[in-house]
Amino acid sequence: MSLRALRALRIACRTSSGARAGVNSLSSALASSRGVALAHVITFVSTVVGSVGSQGCAASEGAGATEETSGVQTPNDRGTGTSVSELRLAPPFYLGPIASGETKTRAYRNPPRFQAYGFLAKGGDEVTADVTSINGDAIAWITTAGNDILATNDDSSSGTTDAKVVYKVPSGSPLSPFRIVFRDYQLLEATFTVTLSVKSSAPITCSYNGATYRPGDTFRANDDCNTCGCMATGAVVCTTRVCACDPEAEPWRIYYGTPETCETVRYTCTPDTRSFQNACGCGCESPSHTPLRPRRAAQPSPKP
Numbered sequence: 001m002s003l004r005a006l007r008a009l010r011i012a013c014r015t016s017s018g019a020r021a022g023v024n025s026l027s028s029a030l031a032s033s034r035g036v037a038l039a040h041v042i043t044f045v046s047t048v049v050g051s052v053g054s055q056g057c058a059a060s061e062g063a064g065a066t067e068e069t070s071g072v073q074t075p076n077d078r079g080t081g082t083s084v085s086e087l088r089l090a091p092p093f094y095l096g097p098i099a100s101g102e103t104k105t106r107a108y109r110n111p112p113r114f115q116a117y118g119f120l121a122k123g124g125d126e127v128t129a130d131v132t133s134i135n136g137d138a139i140a141w142i143t144t145a146g147n148d149i150l151a152t153n154d155d156s157s158s159g160t161t162d163a164k165v166v167y168k169v170p171s172g173s174p175l176s177p178f179r180i181v182f183r184d185y186q187l188l189e190a191t192f193t194v195t196l197s198v199k200s201s202a203p204i205t206c207s208y209n210g211a212t213y214r215p216g217d218t219f220r221a222n223d224d225c226n227t228c229g230c231m232a233t234g235a236v237v238c239t240t241r242v243c244a245c246d247p248e249a250e251p252w253r254i255y256y257g258t259p260e261t262c263e264t265v266r267y268t269c270t271p272d273t274r275s276f277q278n279a280c281g282c283g284c285e286s287p288s289h290t291p292l293r294p295r296r297a298a299q300p301s302p303k304p
Contacts, residue, residue: 087147092116092181100198108136110187116179117194118145120233123173124201129180129194130156131163136190138163140182147179154185161185175234206230209274209287223278224285245280251291256283 092114098104099119108115121127131138140163141152156164184190206213213219213230221228225243228236247255253276257265262282269275269284276285286292
């Protein structure tokens with residue numbers, strides 16, 4: 001039986017209460033895909049209905065019947081039956097990252113049983129993963145990077161075998177890696193198209209030294225030499241060039257220790273200053289480069 005015929009039968013059985021509708025759909029698919037004469041198709045349909053009857057729909061579930069709950073799955077149904085232990089015993093083959101709004105196409109062949117794309121999401125994000133195919137039967141999951149199942153779907157509606165998985169990341173969760181895991185329902189060869197959508201309920205920001213920045217913002221690093229930037233993921237990335245220091249030319253800094261004593265010296269910075277450490281020593285500085293004058297002599301006490 002061709003894959004196209006099997007898909008047609010499965011869809012028809014799920015949308016009809018009788019086996020005859022499924023068999024009729026099967027005969028149409030066979031006629032178009034194999035060029036069988038209409039008279040032969042009618043004969044075939046009569047034979048199947050007479051000998052198989054309602055068993056035709058049950059047979060259409062094939063190998064996948066042991067993997068999921070029968071019937072139409074809702075977009076966030078968790079009843080597919082595939083367990084966390086199964087994903088851990090047969091870890092998905094990682095295909096690389098996929099970004100929100102991106103679509104990727106992948107040929108599926110078992111083994112590996114599962115394939116997966118990775119993405120990042122944070123608390124409050126609404127994630128939708130669409131896995132479609134013109135020659136396969138998609139079943140998909142959203143999991144953690146450790147293969148813990150969070151949501152799954154087989155058929156996004158009663159008239160399709162494409163999958164749509166929907167998951168909302170719990171509020172307050174930090175930016176974390178997730179996976180879109182998929183395979184063919186019957187474990188047959190197929191080509192799948194995966195599309196990811198991540199909608200954020202709150203804008204992404206970066207936090208650095210008590211200040212908040214938006215993606216694309218640049219600002220000075222703690223050493224007042226390197227430059228940092230706020231990334232679209234909420235991460236802060238800074239340059240790493242070696243910086244020169246000159247205490248006499250830095251009026252916004254008060255040095256309390258030398259490179260040799262910074263590990264043992266103790267000092268306290270005022271609320272309008274912050275601690276720093278560089279190649280010349282350590283102490284307190286003004287984030288806005290306001291001169292800290294007059295300089296006062298450092299009175300550090302060794303750490304106990």
